[in-house]
Amino acid sequence: MGKTESICSLSNLSEFYGKDMATRDAYGITLVELGKKNPDIVVLDADLSCSTKTAKFAKVFPDRFFNMGISEQDMIGTAAGLALTGKIPFASTFAIFATGRAWEQIRQTVCYSNANVKVVATHGGITVGEDGATHQALEDIALMRVIPGMSVIVPSDAYETAQSIVKASEYYGPVYIRLGRAKVQAVMPEDYRFQIGKAYIFRIGKDANIVANGLMVSEALKAAEILREGGIDTGVANFSSVKPLDEDALFKTAKSSKLVITAEEHSIIGGLGSAVSEFLAENHPIAVKRIGISDSFGCSGPSKELLKFYGLTAENIVKIVKEFFKK
Structure with missing residues (x-):
């Protein structure tokens, strides 16, 4: 399995500091940077890559991107399979679909097997806005938190998001990261360094x-x-x-x-x-x-x-x- 560089050495880190932007945008940019550093990183999406921003990765690394179509359960199962071959899969779709429609697959094929899958879901919370209640995941943290072995991360801004994505790639085991659609205010100080399990x-x-x-x-x-x-x-x-x-x-x-x-x-x-x-x-x-x-x-x-x-x-x-x- 390949190794990523330290968060401190990622060339794009500084561009997120102090900037108000949607956390999903920081995700898309950071994925591309990680892809350059680690050939084992692969990305899967459920036909929403323009919205989740994984389309950026698909454009640069088309042979390492898999559009699974509107088939979230299949996406998670495939991600687990890729993880068991030594890849580091990032699987993305809207939070309501990732945690609701594919909950059983996350429990059985990812967490029960301790597969090294990173589920990065965008459009979490009510700030999905006009899409309404059917697309506003308000239960996703609860659904992921209850599964044994799953780490659950909710970054506060773009700067923290970029760091959490990198740390997730370096950490072995299932990780759920919840991102948003709306632009958020930058809050974290320049010397901040994200760690899983630390406030x-x-x-x-x-x-x-x-x-x-x-x-x-x-x-x-x-x-x-x-x-x-x-x-x-x-x-x-x-x-x-x-x-x-x-x-x-x-x-x-x-x-x-x-x-x-x-x-x-x-x-x-x-x-x-x-x-x-x-x-x-x-x-x-x-x-x-x-x-x-x-x-x-x-x-x-x-x-x-x-x-x-x-x-x-x-x-x-x-x-x-x-x-x-x-x-």
Whole structure:
């Protein structure tokens, strides 16, 4: 099996720092760079390569790209087979199809066999926008997190996405990476280096700490600033690695404050909020407020309006934290 270069030596890394862009775009660019470094990397798609941005890889490496058609289950099975021959397959489609339609294949042919498959799904969450509830995966993290052996990653921006893709290629075992359609704000510092199973703590607050991932990290940072200005000392931690969860970092943030808030573009059932609550309930009982989609489907509309409608905003985080401390 070939080896990729260190994340620090990838020539395209710097182009993502500080740039607001969709995480799916960072994925497409990084795949091409990885393909140049490692001939064992192959890419599969379920007839959505223009949307998932794997078309960039297909153009440069047509003999290492496989369009499986609208056959997601077949795509996952084929990816597992390629992995067992020593290849490093990246299989991509929309999150709703990757985790819903092909769940059994991911469980049986990938995770049960510990096949070295990277499922990188785009169009996760409600920011799929006008495509509506049928295409808005709000349950995908829960579906992947429950499978033994599966690592689950939700990058916060393009810079972290590029690094997580490279690290996934270097890591042996099943990985699920959830990416988005909409442009997201750059939040990670230049010296940041992604590691599977590690969180990044921006700051620890004495009153409250917001644990977030994906695009909600930027909202959490905005909310924390507003809260600190109002006298509530609030910190933020990026838990892009939902599984394995950085238990040390979570314990550190929880024991330093009176309240932990989780913020995610996903159902509050089974995702980051559940992972955090489960750990804290057993190890450090503390008040937890979960911000996400509350047991409902999405709906059609512009992504920014949907985020506001479902309360996935800095303003709503501020409101919930203030209400807690009023009590």
